[in-house]
Amino acid sequence: MYCKYCHGLLDDSAVFCNHCGKQVSESSEDEKKDGLQDKPKVNLHKESDFSSETEEQKSDIDKILDEALNNSVSSENQNADNNIPRNIETPPIVARNAEMHEGNPYVAPPQENIKNPRIEPFPDVSDEEISDISEKKISEEKITRVGAGRIIGAGTISILAFVFLLIFSFMISIKLGISGDAIEKRIQKMNTNTVIEMKYNGQPVYKEIYNMVDFKNASGGKTSEYSFKNYLSNTNLLEFAGEKFSGYIDYIMGNQKTDPSVQTEEIVEFFKHNSPVAVDVLKYGMTTSDYNYIRKQLESHNTADDLSMKHLDDSAGFRLRSLSYIFSFITIGIVFILEVVLLMWIALIIDKKGKYVSGFYGNIFFWSGLIVLLAGIGSVAGTSTAYVITSESAFYFSASMLIPFSLFASVTGLFELIIGLILKKIRKFIRVREKREKYAEKQIAKMNTSEE
Numbered sequence: 001m002y003c004k005y006c007h008g009l010l011d012d013s014a015v016f017c018n019h020c021g022k023q024v025s026e027s028s029e030d031e032k033k034d035g036l037q038d039k040p041k042v043n044l045h046k047e048s049d050f051s052s053e054t055e056e057q058k059s060d061i062d063k064i065l066d067e068a069l070n071n072s073v074s075s076e077n078q079n080a081d082n083n084i085p086r087n088i089e090t091p092p093i094v095a096r097n098a099e100m101h102e103g104n105p106y107v108a109p110p111q112e113n114i115k116n117p118r119i120e121p122f123p124d125v126s127d128e129e130i131s132d133i134s135e136k137k138i139s140e141e142k143i144t145r146v147g148a149g150r151i152i153g154a155g156t157i158s159i160l161a162f163v164f165l166l167i168f169s170f171m172i173s174i175k176l177g178i179s180g181d182a183i184e185k186r187i188q189k190m191n192t193n194t195v196i197e198m199k200y201n202g203q204p205v206y207k208e209i210y211n212m213v214d215f216k217n218a219s220g221g222k223t224s225e226y227s228f229k230n231y232l233s234n235t236n237l238l239e240f241a242g243e244k245f246s247g248y249i250d251y252i253m254g255n256q257k258t259d260p261s262v263q264t265e266e267i268v269e270f271f272k273h274n275s276p277v278a279v280d281v282l283k284y285g286m287t288t289s290d291y292n293y294i295r296k297q298l299e300s301h302n303t304a305d306d307l308s309m310k311h312l313d314d315s316a317g318f319r320l321r322s323l324s325y326i327f328s329f330i331t332i333g334i335v336f337i338l339e340v341v342l343l344m345w346i347a348l349i350i351d352k353k354g355k356y357v358s359g360f361y362g363n364i365f366f367w368s369g370l371i372v373l374l375a376g377i378g379s380v381a382g383t384s385t386a387y388v389i390t391s392e393s394a395f396y397f398s399a400s401m402l403i404p405f406s407l408f409a410s411v412t413g414l415f416e417l418i419i420g421l422i423l424k425k426i427r428k429f430i431r432v433r434e435k436r437e438k439y440a441e442k443q444i445a446k447m448n449t450s451e452e
Helices: 029-033 055-081 127-135 148-177 180-188 192-197 205-212 225-233 237-253 264-273 275-282 288-300 309-316 320-326 329-349 354-390 393-401 403-451
Strands: none
Touching (some): 148 329, 180 237, 192 205, 192 237, 309 320, 354 393, 393 403
């Protein structure tokens, strides 16, 4: 139990408080009958027992008790004058002197590990951490706050940083993933039968080529559409297409300076190169007059003009060659430098506070990485789905040729996404640490107040 005068911790059987000396309970008649009065009394004098004290000694004891009572009342009045709440539970005072308990049933035994009931336990803060924080004098450090204006400014700059990081990610993915060599290899790995059966201008590719060169008349009327399909499937059509198409890509990306436009004579050379296939499949050996007829048909259909870079520029609405400046390593380097400057600007605006820096950076990298990752996966998945639905050759070529880009974009996006998640985790850790430090400071202040 506790003393009702000084709130000191007492034994349940104590009659007098061993801290202020006041009587806290009265012995009952039953206790007296049981011989409680015969128990040893408080030994206030070295040579005499409490039961054998003289009247003069009792008088001295009364004076000591009265003086202690007056001091206690005076102290309480002084606390009231200083506006100190008196209803706050005072932490129990521990009896440190074990000798006071020896031979005295009215003195509470020494108590160990009694915690201050005013300090609520915090699961993540140990006494050692509170001690360390106290030694570092964290309570004396001033926590500078970042104003709302700075946060809004940093948020605006973070939007620009997000856009530039997104542009940089796509530029580097396109530069590394879309090249002439990569496209040529992808085309050569395609299935020839699948390519010639794809739809182009509403009909299969082999029918489009058959009608464009009028191959039936070029072969003396001995070749049908079906036999021409078998003929194309045995030629080096994909090697020829891959070589020519890679030239267009290299020219657009700035890796080739000469115009890659396919000429009529190059198409005629394709048929000449595959003359052994015509003999083997069509059972017909093509002559010079047959090749001249094919040349005239190609010229009449303006095939070379349709495959020229000029026609492609007119269809796109701008000069495709200009893309080489956009996707050059110089331009990519400039965008990267601007991104670094924006990130540094954000750190300076928010005064390099770790919680805010990791928060803004985490959002920038997380959302940029997520978008690039989805774009990389969707570029192939979307075009493949479109080909399955429409059977258009453009979607088939796109799905196959975009695989390198999809790979680089997915890796880039995943890398940025991981960085963003790490930064978000750091921000969460910093916030938890700040809460723990604030809690520890509060508890230290409470302990200091209780000691005073």
